[in-house]
Amino acid sequence: MNSLVKEVAFIAVGQAGSNIGALFEEAGHTVLYISTSPVDLKALPEGTKHKFLIKNAEGSARDRDRAKQAAVEAWDDINEVIAKTIEEQIVYMIFSAGGGTGSGASPMLLHHLTSEYPNRLIGAITILPTLTESRRVLFNASECIRELKDIESSAKLILDNSKVTDKMQLNTAFVDLFSTYLSLSLHANKHGALDFADLKEPLSYDGCAVITKNQRQATTKEVIDTINSNIFASLENDKIVECILTSVSSNIDAGAIESHIGSPDITFTGFNDKETICFFSGLSYPEKRLKEIGEQIDKIDASRQEQREKKPTIELAAIKASPEKKRKKPISKDDLFARYMKKKTVD
Ligand SMILES: Nc1nc2c(ncn2[C@@H]2O[C@H](COP(=O)(O)OP(=O)(O)OP(=O)(O)O)[C@@H](O)[C@H]2O)c(=O)[nH]1
Ligand SMILES: [Mg+2]
Secondary structure (H helix, E strand, O other): OOOHHHHEEEEEEHHHHHHHHHHHHHOOOEEEEEEOOHHHHHOOOOOOOEEEEOOOOOOOOOOHHHHHHHHHHOHHHHHHHHHHHOOOOEEEEEEEOOOOHHHHHHHHHHHHHHHHOOOOEEEEEEEEOOOOOOHHHHHHHHHHHHHHHOOOOOOEEEEEHHHOOOHHHHHHHHHHHHHHHHOHHHHOOOOOOOOHHHHHHHHOOOOEEEEEEEEOOOOHHHHHHHHHOOOEOOOOOOOOOOEEEEEEOOOOOHHHHHHHHOOOOEEEEEEOOOEEEEEEEEEOOOHHHHHHHHHHHHHHHHHHHHHHHHOOOOOHHHOOOOOOOOOOOOOOHHHHHHHHOOOOOOO
16 A cells, blocks of 8 residues: 555544544554453444453553553553564554543553654544543543653654544544555655655654645635644644644645745645645643643642531531330230230139
8 A cells, every 4th residue: 555554553442542443443453452441342333353452450440540450450461462463664542641541551551662662653642621621531641641741652643632622523523533644655746745754753753743635625724723723632722843744736725835834844745635734742741731730630639628527527416316105115925915815713
């Protein structure tokens, strides 16, 4: 196949990972599904090829520590199945940041894989929760991203459920974007072609990445609008960017895009008569969005505390004991007979 599709495999961990992984498998990629929950794996479409159940766990119930512990106990088996299943040189782990299994097990596994396979490009695709989700989910997400930030890996793609009304819509939109990117080299043209090495380069930068897609003849303004509003966690607007790849048909003003997003170390440009695609990498982590999540956690804590304080304390000493219950007195057989039987008169 004349595209990167066959060179990219996915390791899908937990429920969200599985849902997105299944779409990538449908698009022709190798996908290995890992979960602590048999239910997650059973829900996968028939014909799913590579599943691995972390035994003795039965799910992690949004508990990252439990997921880490389960992964540690199954560590050798997990690594064996990865080695057996995945030969591709580009590997992306997919998981939600807010759950237990994917969020807990994936960062440590990502860290391990980057050191185990230093010549491969290994990165992460993760999803932030909406602010309406539970405290535990929000807390997991901030812990997960904190761990990811410390891992030197290929580009990390941080999606955000708050950008859509339906999670499944985020899944399909993302898979469409990433698949479009991976098949870009199919658009070879004398006006400018990107080759596989060019396409791999943006993936290789540590930090975050964002992919945008616009229609074929999109204007520079439309491209900038899409950079500002898309399915990824909002950018920092700090002009930090390492690499920009564009695949465009019209005369997009590269200068205007750079003055919006920052001047990269390197740019790659190709011609594309189908759509307008941009890939930005070496971006900062979405600190503002993470701060919002932190503030929401504080709000929940404050409200929980207030509720507790509002609750009237009951003076236990003032509570009257219940009046003593009249107990039925047992009656002996003799008394019973004496009461009910006619007395024999003695002459
Ligand atoms: N975009 C998107 N988000 C999802 C999907 N499934 C779950 N989520 C979000 O992911 C978080 C929950 O994580 P899950 O992936 O369900 O958790 P898990 O990794 O299976 O972990 P546990 O079930 O807690 O063991 C919440 O923020 C959900 O809103 C999905 O298919 N797509
Ligand atoms: Mg689950």
